[in-house]
Amino acid sequence: MRLPTRQQTSVLPGVAGTARVERRPRVLLPRLRPGDIAVLEHSALDRATAQRLVDAQVAAVVNVAPMVSGRYPNLGPEVLLRAGVPMVDGVGTTALAALTDGRRVRLHAGNVLEDDGAGGGRVLASGRALDRETVEAELVGARQGLATQLESFTHNSTAFLQREQDLLLHGIGVPVPGTRIAGRTVVVVADGPDVEAELVRLRPYLREQEPVVVAVGRSAEAVRDIGRRPDVVVVDADEPEGVPSAAALKAARDVVVRTGRGTSGGELVESLDRLGIRPLRIETDATAEDAALLLAGAGDAAVVIGVGMRASLEEFLDRERSGLASTYLTRLKLGARLVDAAAVPYLYSGRVRPHHLLLVMVAGFVALAAAVGVTPVGQEWADQLSDTLQGLLP
Incomplete structure (x- = not known):
């Protein structure tokens, strides 16, 4: 997705905007406004975070850490490149103190300067301006280190399975929703980054087959945007900024709160109680997305269709590292029942509607009339019909 060209109020070189400073991306993202310069700390920027920065229409992104760590080929920098968002990385943690939140700044040649409007602003932080050639070269190097990451991933998956074996293998701890x-x-x-487009393509299936819809976090808003009410909403107590609106929560029949092992999710549960919502809880170190899949699997769903999820190796690895093992093992648990939404339009042609049958009948009558018309009897009927019509005319 390419953003429209941003109009700058300054004729000075570089990109100017208001600095929004917060080292934690999940806290920063809700505060961003179009034209802001996002300043954050996110080593190996992932695709989902980058897409949310693009959706917020930021003018540029300044990263305290490297955009590409070299450990694995993360997809975030490519998303920003395609959207035409300038990037500066490696400015260091001292830049967080120098770049005051709300200050007007300008990015030029890897430097973050005060924007005084006259070109004399002092340098507040310096880093590396990233272009396509630099990002592509670093991603090539990162792909060469995948073997090491996969070995680490295998170890993490084993440890995760030991912690969550009751939940994963036996469904112990999975709540039973009121929705059948x-x-x-x-x-x-x-x-996910393409959830809106995937839901639009899936709309005929949702309308005609009326499946159970389980929305994770803010995706409940996207479900409502296509005119569908989510049956179940799963929210993450560790990510309160990802909780959808009160209207979306109240519209759902069931609300499930994912809490980490040994935590209660107290603040979120209390806020839901104030809305008159009695949520179910699932205690697991799996991600909220994987908790929703486990909920469907434990409920003995016939088929589970994943929307806004990714299955390629690079996109699979391009996640928060703590959530990688749960993603892998959850998909193994569901097995053949899990289908990607991209496959549904190819496999589902739609329900036969009355106007489809009418068109077939009309085509059949036309073909029958044409066949009869070339026979002697048909010609005689045609002559009789012609005489009758002429007799009716004045």
Whole structure:
């Protein structure tokens, strides 16, 4: 997605905007406004975070850490490049103190300067301006280190399975929602970068088959945007900024709160109680997205369709590292029941509607009339019909 060219109020070189400073991306993202310069600390920027920066229409991104760590080929920098968002990385943690939140700054040649409007602003921080050639070269090097990352991933998966074996293998601790899931198709909607487009393509299926819709976090808003009410909403107590609106929560029949092992999710549960919502809870170190999949699997869903999820190796690795093992093992648990939303339009042609049958009948009558018309009897009928019509005319 390419953003429209941003109009700058200054004729000075570089990109100017208001600095929004917060080292934690999940706290920064809700505060961003179009034209802001996002200043954050996120080593190996992932695709989902980068897409949210693009959606916020930031003018530029300044990263305290490297955009590409070299450990694995993360996809975030490419998303920003395609959207035409300038990037500066490696400015160091001292830049967080120098770049005051709300200050007007300008980026030029890897430097972050005060924007005094006259070109004399002092340098507040310096880093590396990233271009396509630099990003592509670093990603090539990162791909060469994948073997090491996969070995680490195998170890993490084993440790995760030991901690979560009751939940993963036996379904112990998975809540039972009021929505009936057994034997039905369940559509699990994650807050992925292309979720809106995938939901639009899936709209005929949702309308005609009426599956159970389980929305994760803010994806509940995307579900409502296409005119569908989510049946179940799964929210993460560790990411309160990802909780959808009160209207989306109240519209759902069930609300499930994912809490980490040994935590209660107290603040989120209390806020839901104030809304009159009695949430179910699932205690796990798996991600909220994976908790939603486990909920569908434990409920004995016939088929689970994943929307806003990714299955390629690079996109699979391009996640928060703590959530990688749960993603892998959850998909193994669901097995053949899990289908990607991209495959549904190819496999589902739609329900036969009355106007489809009418068109077939009309085509059949036309073909029959044409066949009869070339026979002697048909010609005689045609002559009689012609005489009758002429007799009716004045």
